[in-house]
Amino acid sequence: MNAGETAAVVKANAYGLGAERVSQALANEGTRTFFVAQAEEGVTVRAALGPGPEICVFGGHMDGDAPLIKDANLIPVINSIDQLLRHIEALPSQPFGIQLDTGMNRLGMESGEWSAVRDIALSQTPRLLMSHLACADEPQHGMNAFQRQTFRQMTDGIEAPRSLAATGGTLLGSDYHFDMTRPGIGLYGGLPFVDAQPVVTLSIPVIQVREVNPGESVGYGNSWVARVPGKIATISAGYADGIIRAMGPKAHVWAGETRCKIVGRISMDLIGVDVSSVKDMPDKVELLGPHQSIDSLADVAGTIGYEILTSLGNRYARRYIGP
């Protein structure tokens, strides 16, 4: 790692967008360090990038992972004494990082554990000491300063590079940057990075359009019934494509410049859309794009933009538009 470096988080298939292509594009732009959640993901990213870039695994060194870590030359971020012992025993010369828990109680060594193994760990020259913020998307939350202070107490005076900030932490200011920041969602156009550029559009083909008369119902359970004459388009995607079923009652798509309400229940592969007010019916409608961001769609689904992205299904054809 290099001081002041910006790494890239490409876990969860690069937040649903395709780890291979996203990692390659970021490497071409100069990214030298990548983070994944699990060793298997690291293998995928290594195959896409070839030797050279560093690939760190947040989940650390899990039982059975040694061959993957070795063959793909991954850097597990060790989370516990168990993992540290497992790593040193199985792969004594393989680089590793250390994750410290500074209050989120999710991953990483607690203060007591760290004290117990700190000397052993540091004698092996870890490539990185890191922690993760629980409330970085709430800049005023007292937890941020508390975690930063705890991180400093656990790591001040150690020579290894340090990293605390993901996207939210990066935006908290330079006090949180240490030696490396590691944005994830900010790369993919989502909050809390309000100035992020949208990076994904999603168009869904229309299978057919039909007229409905008052009293006719649409979809499962007859949950939507026409009150006036109208037109319904059936589009070719559903909850199996990650269009979260719960968003049905509140969600819209765009047919050209016309906002169109989803009607009836979202089914597995199909969705009904009220296109009564659309004059020139296009052959595709927009779910994500200029009219609707991942965060605005997340709002109607009662979730966060991250889940909209990671839910993007396998049946979509992903097309990548270069810089």
Place this chain on the structure above:
Amino acid sequence: MNAGETAAVVKANAYGLGAERVSQALANEGTRTFFVAQAEEGVTVRAALGPGPEICVFGGHMDGDAPLIKDANLIPVINSIDQLLRHIEALPSQPFGIQLDTGMNRLGMESGEWSAVRDIALSQTPRLLMSHLACADEPQHGMNAFQRQTFRQMTDGIEAPRSLAATGGTLLGSDYHFDMTRPGIGLYGGLPFVDAQPVVTLSIPVIQVREVNPGESVGYGNSWVARVPGKIATISAGYADGIIRAMGPKAHVWAGETRCKIVGRISMDLIGVDVSSVKDMPDKVELLGPHQSIDSLADVAGTIGYEILTSLGNRYARRYIGP
């Protein structure tokens, strides 16, 4: 198709379980007709099965699909006059089926459209006439008899094989079976087939276990705070694996025979679990299996078992246990 045949719906990657392996297993058990949602899925199933079985595409013949339909020898189920004309023009000798709308207003020709093209369509000897029930999981719903009657009015006297019933319709009784039933969810252990055998188990590895003291919080946003001393396990899965984020506040996993509450927000790759009452901590916990079915998990997520299945993520290693 053969009279009295039971076909299999393997769309959406066989409801998340793996279209190739599921289709092969069903073919080995004698299934001769398979249904998918989109032509691309049909190509996958054809590659898995080889020549012989019939593969029908609910979405019909979409613009641009002709090469896929021809090369994989698929049977598009035609939904509209547009699709019928497209099919006859592009692939005049390729078999097709016809979907009729009997009230769901989702896919298929309306009565008026069907009257207009019925003679042309029948002159091409369609392999199947089908429709789909909107309320089959509510046996007492008047919509069922209405749709059955409408289907008969549109198809009585025609020689082509007929199909109306998916899993729910099959359970409505022989009046709904016509020449072919085509179960989907019933094959995969879900309601409305109450006697279905569960077919999927899901185990999630534990990364680490930590002690928490009163006042310590777990996960993003400090949304869960310990009130008594306890133990928290961090498990290696999250909403990127299809564990719907909204289920967090109500969901449980099993550590051996002990039911353990999910605590804190479900994050992308990680979940916190209260394992304070677990005596012998296993290295994996159960999300789906003997203690929790897809439908009981769906209940706490506010959805249906189908969405639990189709959300199963790509990072899980799928292991198939033969009969």
